[in-house]
Amino acid sequence: MTTALSPADAHPYLRAATAGIRHHARSLSASAPGPTDRVQLDVLHGHLTALHRLLDQLAETTRPPHPAAGRHLATAHARLWQATAAVHDAFHLLPPAPNSSAETECRPERLPEGPPVLTVCQRHLAAGHAIRRKTTPSDLNTPLHRPTSAS
Incomplete structure (x- = not known):
């Protein structure tokens, strides 16, 4: 016997992840910590x-069943990639931990045997490969909402 899930119970893992991110954002604003570090990014x-x-x-x-909605989700997918790329770039602009002697330059040719700090680069390269299979470079550089001319 199966029961229908309520909308609140339909996606429990996604809701839990969202709650975790909200909690982290609230704790950051409440405690006024120092600048972001590489681990957070x-x-x-x-x-x-x-x-x-x-x-x-x-x-x-x-x-397939809803082409217009699918196009909007595909656009959101591309914009999320832009945010992900910006976080990756910010990661490399932050200084390494004081006791870290690991190389921090992003060098894809050395990633399989590279230092553990570069797992962010491995993840980023995998996500980049996925987005480039479905998205053109011009789509990735297009603003989300194009200005419309007033007639």
Whole structure:
């Protein structure tokens, strides 16, 4: 016997992840910590790439029965990639931990045997490969809302 899930129970893992991010954002604003560090950006990048995969799957399954909604989800997928790329770039602009002697330059040719700090780069390259299979460079550089001319 199966029972219908209520909308609140339909996606428990996604709701839990969202609650975790909200909690982290509230704790950051309440405690007024120092500047963001690489560890925070690495974790945030992990969340963004997971959300990127989820949005890609939603766009693919929504597009056939609802093309317009699928196109909007595909656009959101591309914009999320832009945010993910910006977080990756910010990660590399932050200084490494004081006791870290690891190389921090993003060098894809050395990633399989590279230092563990570069897992953010491995994740980013995998997500980049996925977005480039479905999106053109011009789509990635297009603003979300194009200005319309007033007639």
